[in-house]
Amino acid sequence: MSVKIDETLTVECETGNYHTFCPISCVSWLYQKIEDSFFLVVGTKTCGYFLQNALGVMIFAEPRYAMAELEEGDISAQLNDYEGLKKLCIRIRKDRDPSVIIWIGTCTTEIIKMDLEGMAPKLEWEIGIPILVARANGLDYAFTQGEDTVLAAMAHRCPEPEFSVRERKETSQNFLTFHSRKKEELVEYANHPSLVLFGSLPSNVASQLNLELKRQSIKVSGWLPAQKYTDLPSLGDGVYVCGVHPFLSRTATTLIRREKCQLIGAPFPIGPDGTRAWIEKICPVFGVEPQGLEEREERIWEGLKDYLDLVHGKSVFFMGDNLLEVSLARFLIRCGMIVHEIGIPYMDKRYQAAELSLLQNTCIKMCVPIPRIVEKPDNSNQIRRIRE
Amino acid sequence: MKLAYWMYAGPAHIGTLRVASSFKNVHAIMHAPLGDDYFNVMRSMLERERDFTAATASIVDRHVLARGSQERVVDNILRKDQEEHPDLIILTPTCTSSILQEDLHNFVNRASIISHSDVIFADVDHYQVNEIQAADRTLEQVVRYYLDRCHRQEKWDQFLTDAPSVNIIGIFTLGFHNQHDCRELRRLLRDLDIEINQIIPEGGSVEDLQNLPKAWFNLIPYREVGLMTAVYLNKEYGMPYISIAPMGAVDMAEWIRQIQKNVNTLTLSSSNKRVDYEPYIDGQTRFVSQAAWFSRSIDCQNLTGKETVVFGDTTHAASITKILVREMGIRVSCAGTYCKHDAEWFKEQIQGFCDEILITDDHAEVGDMIAHMEPSAIFGTQMERHIGKRLDIPCGVISAPVHIQNFPLGYRPFLGYEGTNQIADLIYNSFALGMEDHLLDIFGGHDTKEIISKSLSTDIGLIWNPESRLELSKIPRFAREKVEINTEKFARQKGIETITVEVMYAAKEALNT
Numbered sequence: 001m002s003v004k005i006d007e008t009l010t011v012e013c014e015t016g017n018y019h020t021f022c023p024i025s026c027v028s029w030l031y032q033k034i035e036d037s038f039f040l041v042v043g044t045k046t047c048g049y050f051l052q053n054a055l056g057v058m059i060f061a062e063p064r065y066a067m068a069e070l071e072e073g074d075i076s077a078q079l080n081d082y083e084g085l086k087k088l089c090i091r092i093r094k095d096r097d098p099s100v101i102i103w104i105g106t107c108t109t110e111i112i113k114m115d116l117e118g119m120a121p122k123l124e125w126e127i128g129i130p131i132l133v134a135r136a137n138g139l140d141y142a143f144t145q146g147e148d149t150v151l152a153a154m155a156h157r158c159p160e161p162e163f164s165v166r167e168r169k170e171t172s173q174n175f176l177t178f179h180s181r182k183k184e185e186l187v188e189y190a191n192h193p194s195l196v197l198f199g200s201l202p203s204n205v206a207s208q209l210n211l212e213l214k215r216q217s218i219k220v221s222g223w224l225p226a227q228k229y230t231d232l233p234s235l236g237d238g239v240y241v242c243g244v245h246p247f248l249s250r251t252a253t254t255l256i257r258r259e260k261c262q263l264i265g266a267p268f269p270i271g272p273d274g275t276r277a278w279i280e281k282i283c284p285v286f287g288v289e290p291q292g293l294e295e296r297e298e299r300i301w302e303g304l305k306d307y308l309d310l311v312h313g314k315s316v317f318f319m320g321d322n323l324l325e326v327s328l329a330r331f332l333i334r335c336g337m338i339v340h341e342i343g344i345p346y347m348d349k350r351y352q353a354a355e356l357s358l359l360q361n362t363c364i365k366m367c368v369p370i371p372r373i374v375e376k377p378d379n380s381n382q383i384r385r386i387r388e
Numbered sequence: 389m390k391l392a393y394w395m396y397a398g399p400a401h402i403g404t405l406r407v408a409s410s411f412k413n414v415h416a417i418m419h420a421p422l423g424d425d426y427f428n429v430m431r432s433m434l435e436r437e438r439d440f441t442a443a444t445a446s447i448v449d450r451h452v453l454a455r456g457s458q459e460r461v462v463d464n465i466l467r468k469d470q471e472e473h474p475d476l477i478i479l480t481p482t483c484t485s486s487i488l489q490e491d492l493h494n495f496v497n498r499a500s501i502i503s504h505s506d507v508i509f510a511d512v513d514h515y516q517v518n519e520i521q522a523a524d525r526t527l528e529q530v531v532r533y534y535l536d537r538c539h540r541q542e543k544w545d546q547f548l549t550d551a552p553s554v555n556i557i558g559i560f561t562l563g564f565h566n567q568h569d570c571r572e573l574r575r576l577l578r579d580l581d582i583e584i585n586q587i588i589p590e591g592g593s594v595e596d597l598q599n600l601p602k603a604w605f606n607l608i609p610y611r612e613v614g615l616m617t618a619v620y621l622n623k624e625y626g627m628p629y630i631s632i633a634p635m636g637a638v639d640m641a642e643w644i645r646q647i648q649k650n651v652n653t654l655t656l657s658s659s660n661k662r663v664d665y666e667p668y669i670d671g672q673t674r675f676v677s678q679a680a681w682f683s684r685s686i687d688c689q690n691l692t693g694k695e696t697v698v699f700g701d702t703t704h705a706a707s708i709t710k711i712l713v714r715e716m717g718i719r720v721s722c723a724g725t726y727c728k729h730d731a732e733w734f735k736e737q738i739q740g741f742c743d744e745i746l747i748t749d750d751h752a753e754v755g756d757m758i759a760h761m762e763p764s765a766i767f768g769t770q771m772e773r774h775i776g777k778r779l780d781i782p783c784g785v786i787s788a789p790v791h792i793q794n795f796p797l798g799y800r801p802f803l804g805y806e807g808t809n810q811i812a813d814l815i816y817n818s819f820a821l822g823m824e825d826h827l828l829d830i831f832g833g834h835d836t837k838e839i840i841s842k843s844l845s846t847d848i849g850l851i852w853n854p855e856s857r858l859e860l861s862k863i864p865r866f867a868r869e870k871v872e873i874n875t876e877k878f879a880r881q882k883g884i885e886t887i888t889v890e891v892m893y894a895a896k897e898a899l900n901t
Binding site (some may be wrong): 044 | 395401516791859863
């Protein structure tokens with residue numbers, strides 16, 4: 001189903017000076033999510049100091065992260081970078097024994113054109129631990145897109161599905177569902193092709209999403225990233241994928257092109273309205289009729305009544321730094337607020353198509369003007385606009 | 389290439405930015421990729437500033453990589469000139485951009501032709517120096533720029549102030565207790581009847597820098613930052629300077645005596661009154677500061693002979709070592725600093741005060757040393773505090789690098805006579821809390837609430853199935869009990885006997901309705 005973006009939804013690009021965090025910040029949450037991983041950031045003191053401050057007290061909890069700090073000799077290519085990295089990785093293997101080492105490339109490695117992707121396979125073979133390379137640098141990406149680059153790299157390592165894909169496709173044409181709908185008992189799953197969700201979420205939130213889909217008799221085969229690197233889901237032809245974060249456009253593209261998966265384009269499960277729309281988009285793909293979503297959403301809104309009264313009619317201006325702005329704006333509009341402008345570092349119009357469409361519909365429903373969307377905003381100009 | 393995950397001193401551009409943002413009406417521009425401008429956020433958060441930090445990034449992206457910054461840097465400088473009207477714009481690269489080796493000097497020259505503000509390029513080698521050295525260098529560079537220019541234009545007012553006055557050099561943003569120390573110094577100087585000509589860079593104006601030489605002499609409370617400027621002023625304008633840190637009763641006395649000497653030397657020529665601060669020193673040490681008296685009291689006698697380890701920047705590590713040994717009778721097994729470039733001075737200062745000296749910026753070495761020494765207390769940075777937590781040794785924080793709790797809203801100087809009280813408190817409390825923990829261990833006095841709540845759940849006979857038990861274990865300990873109680877309450881209300889994961893989430897949702 002194609003989604004047209006109405007002319008009234010304006011997306012401009014200001015290419016200004018705005019503040020956001022460096023994409024290597026993704027290390028701070030990804031190392032906690034993937035329990036058997038180790039992140040090696042190849043950069044300079046600036047990168048290290050940033051992560052030290054970002055991690056705060058977590059830095060003392062012996063995080064599975066370290067800096068490979070480039071010194072003058074490394075920059076001027078006097079020292080052999082392969083040997084340098086090898087030494088560090090051997091030490092990491094000895095001290096922490098991870099299931100995977102993830103090299104995070106930074107602006108510095110981009111500029112000195114360090115061939116991380118060339119060195120990784122060789123070193124992987126030598127030391128016997130998988131090495132992934134993700135180029136999360138501030139020249140190309142912003143903040144949460146760091147996670148995007150890591151997941152895109154990880155997608156290549158997901159195994160093929162076990163049985164023949166063609167068989168799967170044929171049986172799934174029937175869409176037989178085996179229900180036993182006793183009142184309080186949970187139903188078994190419908191017979192449907194694999195569904196893999198991608199995006200890094202704390203495990204209890206991921207469990208909740210699994211549960212929501214389970215209620216609609218849809219089984220989630222796996223998550224990318226999984227709690228452990230060794231538990232990566234199977235990806236391939238005939239596997240359906242759906243994202244939970246708005247900033248994962250590269251991962252989505254990798255999954256479609258390289259891994260030949262089918263992407264379900266849905267708004268993102270942020271807020272009760274978003275979550276409902278997300279489930280409503282997934283169900284029809286597997287021939288399932290979603291049940292009970294309207295009541296559930298209503299109940300949540302009722303529970304939020306006190307907060308809704310507080311924010312009703314108040315206005316918000318998103319200066320933009322984390323790429324979640326469109327979903328957040330949509331949610332706040334649904335809560336009864338007015339959004340003047342949505343600043344966002346980068347927006348992939350195709351990947352966020354469903355979300356943008358939901359934004360439009362929400363504005364129409366709540367009778368507020370559609371906010372202006374500004375990519376790469378300029379903070380000084382924004383401050384001026386706020387004052388006006 | 390080396391493996392690191394903690395550094396004591398930040399990268400060079402942070403030092404430059406700290407100096408720039410301390411001055412009033414100075415704007416800094418970083419030539420850097422997206423994300424290198426985390427300094428703004430750090431400063432707002434730690435200093436609890438209400439205004440935006442006056443630092444912007446001129447973004448380095450793929451275009452810049454391919455074609456060079458060209459107009460972008462100059463445009464950004466001119467734009468800030470028009471928008472903010474600063475007196476001075478400082479352009480600084482970061483490690484990344486300094487590899488690009490663009491001719492930023494050239495951009496600065498071109499921009500300064502058109503702009504109303506002065507424009508300077510912060511001339512620091514990012515791979516040779518760290519945050520502290522860069523701050524020192526940038527401050528000297530700014531001072532030099534304005535004084536040289538003034539000299540060239542022969543607008544220089546050669547006369548000293550009539551009454552004795554001083555400049556305080558080195559108080560700046562994100563410094564360890566700098567704001568409090570500054571207040572204390574003001575109070576002290578007022579007591580001594582000495583005026584303050586200027587305090588730089590914090591709150592200083594670059595337009596006033598030309599008047600620096602009007603003061604009689606310069607005070608450098610922290611030798612890490614400010615010394616280069618003092619040396620320059622000494623060489624070019626013959627200004628004497630005092631670089632002792634006025635920390636601890638003994639060094640306070642010494643500091644005041646040096647001030648006395650400087651004042652009297654210069655007073656002689658105008659045959660004004662000579663000063664004698666001895667009675668002041670005596671009064672303050674014996675009555676106003678409680679530290680000297682307290683350290684001789686029975687409470688403190690417990691600490692005599694106890695062993696400690698001290699680590700930090702040169703100023704604080706050296707002073708605290710001397711205070712512990714000279715003023716409180718406590719032993720220092722090892723003292724150290726991460727300011728490797730100032731190692732000689734440090735060693736010379738604490739010679740004879742401690743058993744061993746450690747000069748390193750590798751936190752693992754420091755951790756090993758502490759584990760080896762097994763002191764009763766540690767005095768160091770936040771890193772040492774965490775090493776202490778791991779090894780179960782109490783620690784007081786006496787130096788940067790720090791966390792937000794070391795930017796207290798209350799008044800907590802380290803310098804001056806009030807500083808001696810604060811330090812004595814810190815030292816005493818660090819030891820006392822350590823001893824408390826041991827007492828609790830010996831007498832097993834922890835809470836018995838666990839027993840009571842356990843019996844409550846077994847009474848009701850609710851069963852948590854394996855899945856839900858696993859889910860519960862994933863919840864952090866401090867929240868787990870609440871979740872457990874809430875879920876069980878919900879289950880009882882609904883008449884559910886077996887708790888599953890669905891029940892847990894249903895209970896959580898029910899909390900909100």
